[in-house]
Amino acid sequence: MEILNNFSQIVVESPVDKIIRQIRDLITSGQLKAGDRLPSERKLSEKLGVGRTHLREALQKLEFYGILKTRPQSGTVVAGMGIPALEGLITDMLGLQGRDFKSLVETRVILETNIAQLAAENRSDSDIIEIENALNAHRIKIERNEDAVEEDLLFHLKVAEASKNSVLNSLMLIITPDIMQYFKKHNVCGEVKAELVIDQHEQLLQSIIERNPDQAGGVIREHLRDISEYVKTLKNGTKLDSDGSLIT
Incomplete structure (x- = not known):
């Protein structure tokens, strides 16, 4: 029984989690900066290999928390807050999945x-x-x-x-x-x-x-x-x- 306690449960990430985590990594690495515009849903879903439903759910959650913003005639852009704040928010969001x-x-x-x-x-x-x-x-x-x-x-x-x-x-x-x-x-x-x-x-x-x-x-x-x-x-x-x- 003691040996069994050394193992931990394998948590399989959902497509939504993986999308959110990838956006976080792009932000923290500097590849995505405040004000950068994301590609269209069609292009993003094709690039990520996921359905638009999963992509839309991830983007809606990121927008709800203020990490992304949708601007008229500009599409979806990264919010103008610092990298630590963005990273912290996204980490909190991923924690909510459990x-x-x-x-x-x-x-x-x-x-x-x-x-x-x-x-x-x-x-x-x-x-x-x-x-x-x-x-x-x-x-x-x-x-x-x-x-x-x-x-x-x-x-x-x-x-x-x-x-x-x-x-x-x-x-x-x-x-x-x-x-x-x-x-x-x-x-x-x-x-x-x-x-x-x-x-x-x-x-x-x-x-x-x-x-x-x-x-x-x-x-x-x-x-x-x-x-x-x-x-x-x-x-x-x-x-x-x-x-x-x-x-x-």
Whole structure:
């Protein structure tokens, strides 16, 4: 057993991590400087040998943290901060890839409660249509007994868009995909009745239609209660590695 303790787990980096790490290395080596413009997404994805989805996710994360900036008619450029600051930020970002799942869920509850309340206050008629379409797509997958995790995610992201708060929306885009990936890998959603999920989504939509922020906040807290209870059963220190596997 003592010999086994000398070994450490092999962590396989995701394509997004590798893109972020490569950009960090280019910045710290001086090959990328403040104000330098990145190639187009098409050219970058071809050069890196990755799909545009992975590339876009990496660039969005770098832009959210202020490491990259998108300027009209100039494309995506490196931010004008010092190399130590840029390197530190990117290192912190890469560290977030091994997130504490319990903290992710707790953060989601806080975010979505505020998002639901703001959506009820700020939503437009077009937002209602978008949320209804996402709800219907989710319902169809459930009725067909097909995997519906992505449709579930889309519903929540449409509610976030209706909040008209770009920061909350960005935070949802950052943390929610990792949570959903964990759900799929460990079948967390299998413990929750699909009919109940749809019913709660319908209640949330109705609260938003009626512009009732208190009710919307209450519905989303109840909707996420089972997941909040689930994370309490996880051992202290339970984490996700970079490919979504459980580390105990």
